[in-house]
Amino acid sequence: MIRFDQVTKRYEGGHEALSQLTFEVAKGEMAFVTGHSGAGKSTLLKLLALIERPSHGHVMLDGQNLAKIGHGGIPKLRRSLGMVFQDHRLLMDRSVFANVELPLVIGGIAPLERGRRVRAALEKVGLLDYERQLPASLSTGEQQRVGIARAIVAKPTVLIADEPTGNLDPQLAFEIMGLFAEFQQVGTTVLVATHDLPLIKRMRKRVVVLDHGRLVADVSAEEVL
Numbered sequence: 313m314i315r316f317d318q319v320t321k322r323y324e325g326g327h328e329a330l331s332q333l334t335f336e337v338a339k340g341e342m343a344f345v346t347g348h349s350g351a352g353k354s355t356l357l358k359l360l361a362l363i364e365r366p367s368h369g370h371v372m373l374d375g376q377n378l379a380k381i382g383h384g385g386i387p388k389l390r391r392s393l394g395m396v397f398q399d400h401r402l403l404m405d406r407s408v409f410a411n412v413e414l415p416l417v418i419g420g421i422a423p424l425e426r427g428r429r430v431r432a433a434l435e436k437v438g439l440l441d442y443e444r445q446l447p448a449s450l451s452t453g454e455q456q457r458v459g460i461a462r463a464i465v466a467k468p469t470v471l472i473a474d475e476p477t478g479n480l481d482p483q484l485a486f487e488i489m490g491l492f493a494e495f496q497q498v499g500t501t502v503l504v505a506t507h508d509l510p511l512i513k514r515m516r517k518r519v520v521v522l523d524h525g526r527l528v529a530d531v532s533a534e535e536v537l
């Protein structure tokens with residue numbers, strides 16, 4: 313489903329954020345990407361979302377070489393790829409419903425169908441009763457769940473998340489990760505970047521470890537102690 317083939321990313325100024333990175337994530341698998349600050353975790357996810365492009369090598373998503381997707385193809389790619397960020401990036405002056413609905417509006421989905429899908433997404437994250445509220449009236453954990461509902465509302469085949477639990481206490485973080493694991497259970501491929509090792513250990517999923525842009529360990533779910 314996801315394949316990095318000898319991927320190097322060098323930012324302007326010569327810094328190499330990823331060096332000859334090769335790994336695969338199978339369809340329906342859930343994996344963590346971890347490593348020190350600056351190891352290249354966010355860069356890896358940005359290449360998948362076409363926020364950045366590799367300097368060398370190929371990134372494949374669902375059998376498609378991302379290098380072949382031009383600017384015009386990016387919205388379509390982003391509909392098959394749900395993205396969750398640490399700072400959830402919600403529109404604070406719009407209701408929870410409107411925030412979650414946004415990808416469907418952009419995708420040209422009809423209003424009736426939008427309502428159905430938004431409520432299904434809010435139900436999955438346990439926020440069905442919150443649709444009329446503004447994000448500011450919700451707790452940090454609830455706001456993060458709105459961000460997750462928005463990421464999954466268009467039923468993406470792949471879900472990527474960059475430090476999605478960074479601001480949350482350990483129990484809330486575990487619950488949010490549990491949500492990602494539930495999406496995996498219904499067939500979504502999930503890739504989560506985090507430096508939270510205790511949380512990774514609790515989840516018992518595959519772990520890809522980066523160090524200065526290089527893959528230094530790839531630990532299967534069964535091997536996680």
Ligand SMILES: Nc1ncnc2c1ncn2[C@@H]1O[C@H](COP(=O)(O)OP(=O)(O)OP(=O)(O)O)[C@@H](O)[C@H]1O
Binds near residue numbers: 325329354
């Ligand atoms: N737009 C950019 N321009 C130049 N250098 C960048 C850019 N984005 C990231 N870098 C550099 O690339 C390296 C990898 O950064 P990246 O954000 O991918 O790491 P990370 O593992 O996600 O770190 P963190 O855990 O702190 O978020 C770092 O040295 C960073 O300074």
